[in-house]
Amino acid sequence: MIDQKVVSPEYLFFEAPREEMFITGSEAVKEAVKRANVDMAISYPITPQSESMHLVGDLFRDGYLRDYYRGESEFAVMSAVAGAAMGGVRAFTATGGPGTLRAFEAFSTWAGARLPIVCAFMTRGINSPLSIQPDTIEMAFMLDTGIIVIHVETAQELYDAILKSFIIAEKTDVHVPVGVFVDGFFVTHTRDKIKVPSDDIKLPPYNPYSAPVPVMDMENVPIRHMRDPFVMKSNFISYACHASWQQEILAAVERSRKHIQHYFGSLIEAENQDAEILIVASGTAVSQSREAVELARAEGINVGLVKIKSIRPFPTKEIKELSSNAKYVIVPEFNRVGWLAREIKASINESDKVISSPKVFGGMTMPPELILDEIRRCSK
Amino acid sequence: MKKDVFKISPCFEDIMPQEYIELVRENTSPFDNNQGVNGLGGGKELIEEHPLCAGCGLALSLRMILASLPNPEDTIVVGSTGCSAIAFPQVALHNIHSLFGNQNAVASGLKRALKLRFPEKTKDIVVIAGDGATADIGLDMVMQSWFREENITTIMLDNEAYANTGGQESGMSQKGAVLNMAPTGKKFSKVSLPEIARESGCAYAGAVNPSNIKRFEKMVQRAILVAREIGPSYLQVFAPCPTNYKLRPNETLIKAKSREKDNTYPVKEYISPTAQEFLNKLEEGKHNG
Ligand code: SF4
Numbered sequence: 001m002i003d004q005k006v007v008s009p010e011y012l013f014f015e016a017p018r019e020e021m022f023i024t025g026s027e028a029v030k031e032a033v034k035r036a037n038v039d040m041a042i043s044y045p046i047t048p049q050s051e052s053m054h055l056v057g058d059l060f061r062d063g064y065l066r067d068y069y070r071g072e073s074e075f076a077v078m079s080a081v082a083g084a085a086m087g088g089v090r091a092f093t094a095t096g097g098p099g100t101l102r103a104f105e106a107f108s109t110w111a112g113a114r115l116p117i118v119c120a121f122m123t124r125g126i127n128s129p130l131s132i133q134p135d136t137i138e139m140a141f142m143l144d145t146g147i148i149v150i151h152v153e154t155a156q157e158l159y160d161a162i163l164k165s166f167i168i169a170e171k172t173d174v175h176v177p178v179g180v181f182v183d184g185f186f187v188t189h190t191r192d193k194i195k196v197p198s199d200d201i202k203l204p205p206y207n208p209y210s211a212p213v214p215v216m217d218m219e220n221v222p223i224r225h226m227r228d229p230f231v232m233k234s235n236f237i238s239y240a241c242h243a244s245w246q247q248e249i250l251a252a253v254e255r256s257r258k259h260i261q262h263y264f265g266s267l268i269e270a271e272n273q274d275a276e277i278l279i280v281a282s283g284t285a286v287s288q289s290r291e292a293v294e295l296a297r298a299e300g301i302n303v304g305l306v307k308i309k310s311i312r313p314f315p316t317k318e319i320k321e322l323s324s325n326a327k328y329v330i331v332p333e334f335n336r337v338g339w340l341a342r343e344i345k346a347s348i349n350e351s352d353k354v355i356s357s358p359k360v361f362g363g364m365t366m367p368p369e370l371i372l373d374e375i376r377r378c379s380k
Numbered sequence: 381m382k383k384d385v386f387k388i389s390p391c392f393e394d395i396m397p398q399e400y401i402e403l404v405r406e407n408t409s410p411f412d413n414n415q416g417v418n419g420l421g422g423g424k425e426l427i428e429e430h431p432l433c434a435g436c437g438l439a440l441s442l443r444m445i446l447a448s449l450p451n452p453e454d455t456i457v458v459g460s461t462g463c464s465a466i467a468f469p470q471v472a473l474h475n476i477h478s479l480f481g482n483q484n485a486v487a488s489g490l491k492r493a494l495k496l497r498f499p500e501k502t503k504d505i506v507v508i509a510g511d512g513a514t515a516d517i518g519l520d521m522v523m524q525s526w527f528r529e530e531n532i533t534t535i536m537l538d539n540e541a542y543a544n545t546g547g548q549e550s551g552m553s554q555k556g557a558v559l560n561m562a563p564t565g566k567k568f569s570k571v572s573l574p575e576i577a578r579e580s581g582c583a584y585a586g587a588v589n590p591s592n593i594k595r596f597e598k599m600v601q602r603a604i605l606v607a608r609e610i611g612p613s614y615l616q617v618f619a620p621c622p623t624n625y626k627l628r629p630n631e632t633l634i635k636a637k638s639r640e641k642d643n644t645y646p647v648k649e650y651i652s653p654t655a656q657e658f659l660n661k662l663e664e665g666k667h668n669g
Contacts, residue, residue, distance in 0.1 A: 039496055042489065067492050071485065072524040079482035079521070080489035083458070086476055087493025105479055208497075216474040217494055218381045218454050218503065 002063040004202040006037070009167045013160070013263060016197035025187035028155040028194055029094065029120055030055035032162035033064070036118075037202040039089035040067040044077045046099035047132050048184035049122040053094055074099040078106030078119075085115035088208030088215040090166060093117070096184050097124030100138045104145075110177040111146025111249050114213045116169035116206070117177040118162060123283075123334075124184040125363060133363020134185045136283060139311065140339035146249050148178040148256055149312035150264075151282040156194040157309075158182045164263040166203060172210050174256045176249060181311075183284040183334060253313050260310050267315040268308050270322055275304035277378045278326040280319065280344055282308040285332045285366065292332075292371035301379045308340070316347040328378040329354045332371050336361040381453045383411050399424070410446075410472070411453040417597040420447050430467040435629020437619035437636065438463055438510070438537045441590045445508065445535060445617070446471065448600035455504040455604075456494070458487040460513035463544040463621075464537055481518030483509045484525035487532045495531075504604055505532045511552035512542040515571045519551075526580040526612045533607040534614045535600070536573065539621035547624035554644070559624070574648050577614035583655040584613035587648040589636035599649065605662065606655045613655075618645050 012035065029052035033041065041060065043053035060068035071077035074095050084091040095103060100121055110117055123138055125131030142149060150165060152158045158180065165178035182188065208215040260267055279289040286307045296303045306322055308315060323329050331341040331354060341356030358370040386404050388396055402408050408423035415422065426446035432439040442464060449455050452473060459468045461480035468475045478486040487507045494503040514522055514536040522534060541559055542548040549562035551571040558565050577585035584606040588599045603613040620627060620635040627635055639645035651659065
């Protein structure tokens with residue numbers, strides 16, 4: 001029998017004493033879900049996510065969750081999680097890579113139905129050609145689904161982000177899904193020291209009646225309307241309804257800024273931001289960049305580093321300000337399309353100072369020397 | 381749902397529409413009196429107006445299904461893309477328009493969520509989707525929900541075509557039918573989903589058409605009660621589509637009857653022994669009471 005005391009999110013995140021554990025990223029997911037007061041998790045295996053949802057299954061066995069099962073495919077799981085969230089419970093799942101694409105249609109409907117689902121995406125290459133290796137290309141596809149996109153660098157951030165994302169997702173003024181993205185293998189399969197509070201405390205339960213949309217339980221008056229704003233009629237009012245609803249979802253994502261700010265401290269972190277050469281990165285590319293900055297410093301080159309934590313909402317204003325003095329903005333990424341560089345180019349005035357390189361994909365690691373090469377080129 | 385949520389705010393009494401006053405005061409709410417199909421047309425219904433084609437068999441069946449619900453005040457409908465989805469916004473029940481084909485996956489999550497939240501209450505989850513959503517694009521998720529023995533009722537509105545997308549052949553179209561995307565006629569037989577349902581773990585599986593309304597009501601109720609207490613259930617409803625099959629609107633029921641008569645759409649009912657035992661008790665109780 002599990003006896004966990006409900007504590008305030010503030011206490012759990014900021015005040016509770018923490019102990020150090022030496023665990024993998026997958027185990028960090030387990031530790032987060034253990035304290036998240038999750039009602040229901042639904043799983044489907046895919047490398048590199050499988051282990052984390054195995055561990056969530058163990059949590060169910062041990063009484064930390066109230067329901068758990070293995071669905072029949074990623075699309076079915078994302079659909080079932082949607083059903084669970086519409087039924088008013090706190091739901092969690094995780095996927096990655098081809099699983100993300102198989103389930104793709106569901107994510108927009110999560111946002112469209114304003115479901116406060118938290119999903120961990122353990123990124124991996126998409127099958128072009130077949131690959132199971134690390135890669136963040138799936139994030140490029142996910143950026144315009146309407147969900148909040150958080151990109152974490154370490155197992156510690158993964159742990160914290162999952163818990164905090166439930167609280168942000170469930171705020172009445174937000175109430176849209178959050179995707180916590182973590183670079184597969186690099187974080188999921190490696191061990192790191194992380195600090196967690198004791199496991200006898202948990203978040204307050206989700207209150208479905210705080211949602212800005214009706215929960216599908218027939219406990220409130222059923223107006224003649226379904227959960228989604230209904231738009232299939234061909235008339236001006238339904239077009240206007242659909243358009244305004246889409247804008248409202250974008251606005252809800254915008255309103256999450258203040259909560260992300262509060263719970264994550266900021267949407268970005270910057271060090272030495274006045275340097276003429278700035279590296280801007282997210283995920284584990286930040287770790288590689290940090291090493292490159294060290295190497296550059298040893299050579300006497302002054303380099304700044306900006307880490308982006310929230311991709312949706314995107315810290316447009318912050319990036320614009322930070323990069324205004326820089327001559328070069330180097331954006332190293334673990335994918336071939338350079339989606340982060342595209343975002344940054346779209347955010348600043350002189351987009352030609354953005355260097356979309358190095359781009360490493362196909363499962364390769366990113367030697368800091370590759371980033372250093374770019375820094376050297378820029379410093380000439 | 382507490383039925384007494386329907387009240388008129390005193391300051392609005394004099395301007396409320398007559399039908400609303402009747403609904404609240406004269407107890408014509410479909411949530412209050414389980415009127416069944418006999419009461420159709422006699423008061424407020426769970427669906428009244430709909431934008432489906434004249435004579436649509438699906439609209440008729442949907443109306444009869446809703447009138448047959450044993451527990452409408454605590455029933456949630458999960459639909460799918462298709463003609464019926466256009467009627468759902470007019471249904472006075474909480475209903476979810478899922479995507480195309482994922483209705484049974486959504487219903488699985490929903491049913492489990494409501495079991496967690498209302499362990500003492502009966503919340504019936506009824507999936508109502510077309511043949512394309514059920515037997516084609518969603519067959520995997522439909523069958524897997526049966527394998528998992530989810531306590532949900534799946535009702536297929538079988539118009540033997542993808543009607544809403546403009547009349548393509550579906551797995552439920554008859555062999556040889558010439559429809560869009562089957563320009564030389566459909567090459568394989570109608571999917572025998574009641575049998576597949578039986579073999580896949582449904583405690584109740586049936587096929588029916590709306591020509592005999594008492595029989596129809598009985599089968600809908602059996603399907604829902606069995607899903608509530610015993611295990612998954614499936615009911616296939618023949619719902620002719622005048623528009624795509626070029627029938628006159630007044631020929632819908634004639635079509636349903638003739639297909640039953642010539643045995644190309646027979647009424648079927650498979651009941652598992654446990655479900656039969658349960659239904660016997662229930663139905664005997666009704667006779668005695
Ligand atoms: S196309 Fe056919 S099934 Fe669809 S609403 Fe019209 S008659 Fe009904």
